[in-house]
Amino acid sequence: MAGRRRAWSIGAVGLGLLLPLAGCGGGGTAGDPARAEVQHVLDRRSAALLGHDETAYGATGTRTEYTRLRALPLASWSYKVTALRRTASGATADADLRYRVAGYDRAPVDARRTLTLGRTADGRWYVTADRPARKAGQQLWDQGAVTAARGAHSLVLGTGGSAAGLKEFARLADHAVPAVSGVWGTRWSRRVVVLVPRTLAGMAALLGSPAAEYRGIAAVTTGEAGASGRAPADRVVVNPEAYAVLGDIGKQVVLTHETTHVATRANTTAATPLWLSEGYADWIGYLGTGRTAREAAPELGRAVRDGEPPEALPTDADFGFTSEPTKLARAYESGWLACRMIADQWGPARLGAFYRAVGAHGKRAGAVETALEKVLGTTPREFTERWRDYVTAQLD
Numbered sequence: 001m002a003g004r005r006r007a008w009s010i011g012a013v014g015l016g017l018l019l020p021l022a023g024c025g026g027g028g029t030a031g032d033p034a035r036a037e038v039q040h041v042l043d044r045r046s047a048a049l050l051g052h053d054e055t056a057y058g059a060t061g062t063r064t065e066y067t068r069l070r071a072l073p074l075a076s077w078s079y080k081v082t083a084l085r086r087t088a089s090g091a092t093a094d095a096d097l098r099y100r101v102a103g104y105d106r107a108p109v110d111a112r113r114t115l116t117l118g119r120t121a122d123g124r125w126y127v128t129a130d131r132p133a134r135k136a137g138q139q140l141w142d143q144g145a146v147t148a149a150r151g152a153h154s155l156v157l158g159t160g161g162s163a164a165g166l167k168e169f170a171r172l173a174d175h176a177v178p179a180v181s182g183v184w185g186t187r188w189s190r191r192v193v194v195l196v197p198r199t200l201a202g203m204a205a206l207l208g209s210p211a212a213e214y215r216g217i218a219a220v221t222t223g224e225a226g227a228s229g230r231a232p233a234d235r236v237v238v239n240p241e242a243y244a245v246l247g248d249i250g251k252q253v254v255l256t257h258e259t260t261h262v263a264t265r266a267n268t269t270a271a272t273p274l275w276l277s278e279g280y281a282d283w284i285g286y287l288g289t290g291r292t293a294r295e296a297a298p299e300l301g302r303a304v305r306d307g308e309p310p311e312a313l314p315t316d317a318d319f320g321f322t323s324e325p326t327k328l329a330r331a332y333e334s335g336w337l338a339c340r341m342i343a344d345q346w347g348p349a350r351l352g353a354f355y356r357a358v359g360a361h362g363k364r365a366g367a368v369e370t371a372l373e374k375v376l377g378t379t380p381r382e383f384t385e386r387w388r389d390y391v392t393a394q395l396d
Contacts, residue, residue, distance in 0.1 A: 034125070035084045038093050038117060041125050042079040049077055061117070061127030068141040071148040072157065075102035079113070090118040090125070094133060104155055104193050112136040137208030140195055153177035153191055160198035161240070169194050169238070172252050176259040183284050183348060188263040194236045194255075203239045213321045218242040218254050221261035234262040249289050257285035267359040271367035274319040279335025280355055283343060286336070293340075293394035297333035299326050301395035309392055310334055312384060334391070341390040346376055 041060050048056035049066060057066045076099055083094040093115045098108040112133035117125050132138050140146055144159040151170030154177065158166045173192050181190055197203050204211035207222065214220065219238045236258040246254065260281040261268075268277050286296055294301050303309065310330070318331035342351040354375045361367035372378050378386070 032084070034086070034091065035081055035093075038084060038091065038125050039079075039081045041117075041127065042081065042093075042095065042115075045127065046077045046079060050074060062129065065130055065141060068145045071146050072141070073102040073148070073155070075100040075105070076108060079115075090116070090128070092116055101155065101193060104189070104191050106189065111139055135208065138202075138205040140197065140206065143197055143202050143205065154194060155191070156194045156196060158196035158198075159202070161196055166196060169196060169255070172255040173236075173259065175252065176256040179256055179287070180259050180263045180284055183287065184260065184263050184352060188266070190263075192236060192259050192262050193234070194238060196238045196240060198240065200239050200241045203237055206237055214239055214242075216242055216325060217321060218246060218250075219258050221258045234265055236262070249291070253285040253289060257281040260284045264355065267356050269359045269362060271361040271364050272355075272359050273313075273364070273368060274316045275313045275331070275335035275338060276355060276358060276368075278319060278332055279337075279339035280351070282332060282336035283339040283351070293337065297337060297395060299329040300333040300337070300391065303330060304392055304395040309388060311388075313338060313387065337391050337394065338387050341387055342376065344390075345386075350375060 045057060045060040048054075048060065049069065054063065054066055057063060078098050079095040080098075081093050081095050085092045095113050095115060097111040097113045099105075099111075100108050113136075114131055114133045115127055116129040116131075118128050119125055132142060140157055140159060147158050147161070147163065147166060149156040149158075149163065149166035149170045151174040154170045154173035156166045156169040156173065158169075173194055177190055177192060181188075195206060197206060200214060201211050203220075204214055207214070207220065217239055219236055221234055221236050236255070243251065243254065258281070261277070264277070264280065282296075300310070314331035314334050318327060321328070339351060342354060346354075354371050357371035357375050358367045361370060369380055372380060372383055376383070
C-alpha cells in the first residue's frame with residue numbers, strides 16, 4: 001500500500017538478533033510579482049544544482065545544500081512555490097520539492113519545504129535557508145553531508161557513517177535483490193535505495209514521527225513518492241542503533257526483508273493485510289539461512305509451549321510499532337509461519353500467486369477470502385485451523 005510503512009524489528013528477528021499568497025498583515029494578491037521572482041530564483045538554483053555549478057548556485061543564496069548534496073546522483077530537481085509571506089527582512093516561501101535519484105526513481109519524490117529568503121539593496125531575492133515544512137519529515141541532507149556507496153543493485157546514502165560501513169550495506173543489499181527476484185520474479189526495478197542516518201533520532205526525523213515509535217525497529221521501508229497507477233519510490237530507512245546489535249545473518253535477513261517490500265510494492269494494496277505483507281517479506285528473508293522455526297519464532301514458540309497458541313492470524317493493529325514488544329514479535333512470527341506454511345504445503349509459486357491475488361482485489365473486504373478459495377482452494381476457517389496446527393507442530 002502506497003505510504004504504508006513496513007518494518008523489521010529486533011524482536012521479529014529471533015536471531016539474538018499549501019496556502020493563498022499572503023503579504024504583510026495577512027493580505028496580498030496572486031498578482032504580487034515577488035512570487036514569480038522567487039520562483040525564478042529557485043529555478044536557477046535547481047538548474048545550477050543539476051549542472052554541478054557551485055558558483056551559479058551560490059549566486060542564488062546559501063551553499064549549504066549544495067555541499068551536502070554533492071554525492072547524491074540526481075536525475076531531476078525542481079521547486080514549485082505554493083505560498084509567499086513577506087517578512088521584515090525578506091520573505092518565507094512554501095514550496096513543493098520534487099526530485100528523482102538517477103537510475104532508481106521512476107517517479108519523483110515529493111517533499112514539502114519552507115524557504116527563508118532575503119533581499120539585496122537592489123531588490124534581488126536570495127535563499128538564506130531551506131528546511132522541511134511544518135509536520136513534514138526531513139530529507140537525508142537536512143542531517144548533514146550525504147555520503148554514497150554504490151552497489152551493483154543498490155545505492156546506499158548515509159550521514160556521519162564510515163565509507164566502509166555504507167559499502168557493507170551495499171553488499172548486503174546486492175545479495176538481497178537477486179534473492180528476492182529469484183522467488184518473486186523480475187518484474188520490478190531490481191534496485192534499492194538504503195538510507196542510513198547517524199542515529200535513531202535521525203531515522204525518526206526522516207519518517208516524520210517520534211523516535212520512540214522506532215526503538216528496537218531495525219529498518220523501515222516507506223514509499224516516499226506517489227503517482228496514480230504507479231508504484232512509489234521506496235526507501236529502506238535504517239535504524240543504526242537497532243541494526244548494529246544484529247548478527248551477520250540477522251543483518252542480511254533485514255535487508256532482504258525490506259527489499260521484498262520494495263519488490264512487492266506494486267502488488268501491495270489496501271486489500272493486503274499486514275500478516276501477509278510482513279509474513280511474505282520474512283519468508284523470503286529467511287530463505288537459505290538454515291534457521292529453524294524455533295530459532296526464528298522464539299516468542300510464538302514460548303507461547304505454544306506455555307499452552308497459549310494463537311487463536312487467529314494477527315490483525316493490522318498487532319503490527320503497530322508502539323505495540324508491546326512481545327506482541328509485536330508474535331505478530332511477525334505468526335505472519336511468517338502462515339506464509340511458510342503456504343510455501344510448504346502449496347508451493348512457493350502458489351504463495352506468490354496468492355499474494356498477488358489478494359492485492360489485486362483492491363479493497364480489504366473479501367480479498368483474503370476470495371484468494372484463499374481461488375488460489376489455494378480453501379476457506380478462511382480451514383486455513384486458520386491448518387495454520388494453528390502447523391504452528392503447534394513447528395514450535396511445540
